Amino acid sequence: MELKISDNLTLKQKLDHLNTLIQDWYPDYVGFAIAMLDNDNNLYSVYRSQGYGVKFPDFIEAIHKSSRLSTLRETRSPDIIDDMTCHLPSIKHIHQTLIRKSCLSSMATPIYNKNDEFVGIMFINARIPYFFRQNLNFFNTISLIASLFINDDLNVKRSFHNIIKTILLISHHKDPETQNHLKRVAEYSRLIALYLGKRKLCNGHFIDAVYHYADMHDIGKYMIPDEILFSTNIYTPEERQIMNEHPELGYQLILKTLKQWGGITDDNLKIILNIIRHHHERFDGDGFPLKLKGEDIPLEARIVTVADVTDALLSHRPYKKPWPLSDVIKYLQEGSGKQFDPLCVEAITKNMAKASQIQNQYPDHLTDNAIKSTG
Missing domain, CATH: 1.10.3210.10 (Hypothetical protein af1432)
Known part of the structure; x- marks a missing residue:
């Protein structure tokens, strides 16, 4: 299967296509979710692939309260959990849910906009431990593609918004x-x-x-x-x-x-x-x-x-x-x-x-x- 993305697709359609492509290539891959940052430093979900699970929170309050997420923001590098079972019993409820779904490893990557500003995070899960260590380059590329889709969506909104702002300024x-x-x-x-x-x-x-x-x-x-x-x-x-x-x-x-x-x-x-x-x-x-x-x-x-x-x-x-x-x-x-x-x-x-x-x-x-x- 090839990655063929049309400009007239919605952001969800593009990400759905990307998710299907990964599933075809990697049977142990589960799915991904993307969350964006609001003005109060909280994350809210903008996409969740079908296999990722409905338990992924729609809203993650105060990113600075999570050591994992704040470190991700500061280092600008992917953060990988090789084996979620090693975090028990202190593991968060969301991870316990994922383990029950046989999601045993996780990767999180930061998303930046064209101005190099941190705007969100992509979360990716797999069924086996150490999955992302073995496939790091591929999933770094996947996160980059997803970031491009996100930025393209933002740019379309801003471009149209700028047209309307010009009309409004004249008015x-x-x-x-x-x-x-x-x-x-x-x-x-x-x-x-x-x-x-x-x-x-x-x-x-x-x-x-x-x-x-x-x-x-x-x-x-x-x-x-x-x-x-x-x-x-x-x-x-x-x-x-x-x-x-x-x-x-x-x-x-x-x-x-x-x-x-x-x-x-x-x-x-x-x-x-x-x-x-x-x-x-x-x-x-x-x-x-x-x-x-x-x-x-x-x-x-x-x-x-x-x-x-x-x-x-x-x-x-x-x-x-x-x-x-x-x-x-x-x-x-x-x-x-x-x-x-x-x-x-x-x-x-x-x-x-x-x-x-x-x-x-x-x-x-x-x-x-x-x-x-x-x-």
């Missing part, structure tokens, strides 16, 4: 303050998604995608006439109706852009378009544009809805001062199950201290013509 020339609003919404969205990821409600790829694409949610606003978009007066019913068209306008704009660009995979495309089109839906079904209800609203949109409103409440606007944290929490909780997904509300309210840190890290630079409808 925001009258409103520089909004740039930090978008950055904060992305950070809050990742905060919420990570919380849900810990509860196995989404995977690492989803978390990454939501973070990269959350700040595109309002791109349709910049197809709204300036006299409405930048108005500081209360909207008339007619003006509000025009403003409420921005999710559908943004959806159509990005759909056309993506068709012309052609560099984004279907799974990313779906997340981007769902965020743009559905971030004003309400959990009770009274939102727009499609009046979706509950879990019929895509999870990515439910996350961005809470992140967007949270930032609007915490931020200064020409027509209001920032709300105290206690009032923001109260508002979100009162809207839980009505305007907002209860789990997303739980996620942000339990992490409000981190949300406050994000707010301070990316402060507003106010102008007199800030968009009143942000949020």
Whole structure:
């Protein structure tokens, strides 16, 4: 079997193909998993081959608490456990599970991005002891290939994101303050998604995608006439109706852009378009544009809805001062199950201290013509 990878495959499809190739060559190989690093030095799973087992944790908290993982990060070299049975009885629960599955040796390799920054770890398991000592060069190559796939996926996201950022920068020339609003919404969205990821409600790829694409949610606003978009007066019913068209306008704009660009995979495309089109839906079904209800609203949109409103409440606007944290929490909780997904509300309210840190890290630079409808 040859390694033939098409550019239009998703990251999962590429890694699945790589996993199948290894299985064909090495019967004692079990599978591999890949975890990426978040801002708090924790690892979250972005891929797990079918043979690796469902017991691999979706979230590994605080990498610095694990001597193995911190050493791996510092040495930049593979870390190999030749025989897991030698670690009993102090061995961790995850390794005990692997031993029961006849996975007796393990190899972990660091993943770096194009800027030589540590971004994750690849874990590989085998059924026999000392497997990786005997096949080290091959599996070093495999980890390099997997790293290239990971980096390629990141680069595609960043390339498309840079295109959209250019559009946003041009659109925001009258409103520089909004740039930090978008950055904060992305950070809050990742905060919420990570919380849900810990509860196995989404995977690492989803978390990454939501973070990269959350700040595109309002791109349709910049197809709204300036006299409405930048108005500081209360909207008339007619003006509000025009403003409420921005999710559908943004959806159509990005759909056309993506068709012309052609560099984004279907799974990313779906997340981007769902965020743009559905971030004003309400959990009770009274939102727009499609009046979706509950879990019929895509999870990515439910996350961005809470992140967007949270930032609007915490931020200064020409027509209001920032709300105290206690009032923001109260508002979100009162809207839980009505305007907002209860789990997303739980996620942000339990992490409000981190949300406050994000707010301070990316402060507003106010102008007199800030968009009143942000949020």
